[in-house]
Amino acid sequence: MLNLTINGKAVTAPEGSTILEAAKYNHIKIPTLCHLDNIHSIGSCRICVVEVEGARTLQAACITKAVDGMVIETNSERVQKARKVLYELLMSDHNDDCLNCKRNTTCELQELGKMLGVEQSRFEGEQSSSPLDVSVSITRDLSKCVLCRRCITVCNEIQGVGILNAQNRGFETVIGPGMDLPLGSVNCSFCGQCTVVCPVGALKETSSVEKVWAAINDKSKRVVVQVAPAIRVAIGEEFGLPAGTRVTGKLASALSYLGFDDIFDTNWAADLTIIEEGTEFLNRVKNALTGRKSVLPMITSCSPGWIKFIEHTFPDQVAHLSTCKSPHMMMGAVVKSYYAAKLGIRPEDMFVVSIMPCTAKKSEIVRSEMKNNGVPNVDAVLTCRELADMIKEAGIDFVNLPDREFDVPLGMSSGAADIFGITGGVMEAALRTVYELVTGRELPFDKLHVTPIVGLERIKEATIKIENPLEQYSYLDGLEVKVAVTSGLKGARILMEQIARGESPYHFIEVMGCPGGCITGGGQPRSADPEVREKRLKNLYDEDESKTIRKSHENPYIISFYKEFLGEPNSHLAHELLHTHYVKRGKYNEHTTETFVLDVPKPEKRSIRTVKAAEPQEMPETVKVRSREELESVTILNLEAENKRLKRELEDTLETVDILKRVIADYVQQGK
């Protein structure tokens, strides 16, 4: 332990702590802005400066190691003044249109200003200007960027894609993809992790809220909503509930109160995905074992960020992807075919909204493959944060809502579907069904959890041996099915490089684009709880275990759906509606012309003043007189000012003439 003196009190702190950590350990709060615990510490914003005895300058607490015997002042007058000046300087080049900012009241910069007690802004100067960069998924508003570089760390170190980096220098510095390229035109996966860590309104999802309100208010549309599994353990946080609280029933209620016509559950489509993907996997294995053409390992395709990543980074390996659409796209396709026919409504008159923990899903729905008969499967994607905003806007008291069930038939799901939201969950759900289908026995794990692939590690693997299969699967007898699971694009890259080298030992791989899976997707609530991932994970597993039906193939509404509509898994109709193909994009989009840039016209400002001026009113006489007087006095003041200026100029000129005269005199003398 280290012995320190902080603010005059003798304290201790663990060896190796930074000053910030040592203070926190002793319940002393040092304000920070750019710092992110365990992820990003570069000391660039300097807000966390403290006074250290013996040091000439103030030290950034987040990057300065505490040393035994150190004497630290975290709140001296010098520190307070420095922090205020730093803050005001930050604000001097910040677009402080706070009232119209998406992050108003959830902005870390705003909160910091309040904490520092800043009530004025003394510095005025040049403002850097950057055009708004709007892609289908993510909007970059650099007028609000504080250059904390959290997004750079997340994009480069955590996800390993390196789309965002600092460009230019000094006042001109911007964070971006380089050479002024818009985000929608480069190899960004749209995972949205940058939007989660951005402390201000510089990086955020491109809003679909208005579009969804318009659909709800359009009486000619049947508006169907569906919710991804990970939303039910996260959205409560937006209403002050503890991290990971399960709010499935309240969520369904809120959606009904918002005015959606059908409240369905993406979980149902997750069960459907398992049947389709499981069948596809068995076919691929069968083909491989019987010497036919087959591509293994097969990789899951539920995560559109991951899909875009592989299309850019490993375009030659897209055949490894399962051809299954992601669950919410399947739901959209089913709603606009099976369900529309049931209701007798044209698919064009239906509007499908997906509530997703994801920003990449916003770009997934505009892909040309995600249409059937020219009608898009899904019309709008809202992130979890956007839905929370809508619920607040509608004045719904979320926390006190009664529980409600999802609507049938597309709202009923098994526990296997719930865990689609966690890394390892899709694999586990698939194994529960495939193993039982092949052997006739339940998956041999406690509570059906495939323990080796449960948890938040980057790459997890498991081997499941098939013994005594049912007769029709006898060719699988003795096969050791090797599976791998990864979340986050850094892990995905490792597994893909292995595949590209031809060294992958696996049959089946699950990839989710965000570290931890959808529970911490790019569209999820920003949490201050350091254990948010563990909490959401645990609660989603609890949701699974709370259900009577825990295997996708036992979902009665899936069984009846195949009987009534699709026929067999992977049938012709299933392929048409539920399967897709992929685009080889290349790192620099060299194989495609498709981009995801949105051209958004600037909203026209309606000026209240011009409206008034359009209809002139007769002014009362007194006002007229006064204004004429005012006009005259202004003219006089102007003349006086002009006079003063001319006088000064004359003085200057006379002085110059004087100097010149003396210079000439000097020269003349020298000449003599």
Add this chain to the structure above:
Amino acid sequence: MDSNVLCKCREDSEEQKKYDEIRNIIDLYRGKEGCLIQVLHAAQKIYGYLPLELQRFIADALNIPFSEVSGVVSFYSFFSVKPRGEHTIRVCLGTACYVRGGKKLVEHIQKTLDVELGGTTSDGKFTFEVARCIGACGLAPAIMIDDVVYKQMTPTKLDSLLAKFYERGGEK
């Protein structure tokens, strides 16, 4: 990493030769921490400037993100993403040169060479820039063409100097 897909513009062999040369240099540096700046220097020397395509080529060859390469290129004013002229004229606008007519030289060059500040003449002969004091205040107004300083410049002297560059490509 298939760099051939990247650049469809490299059909002519002159271009290809430059890329090959840059590739050789990258091979020398590969794996060495912090070699990006050296590679960019060499690449600019060979290619003349660092266009988007070349930056992407370097990013791929060094296996680093493009945004990192462009970040470094845009940070240092020495690197240029636009084609540069055969020669670079830098007119000093430090205090001494400024008061002794540096500004007139700037205007004169803009007019006679028909080139914007920071731009390159249409014949690709000169890139025109200004410098903030080149440390030759005693020779004011001074200009530099490439690495050579020319002292006490006047528009007339400048005209004959530039003419020499057009005649035999240099003064030496």
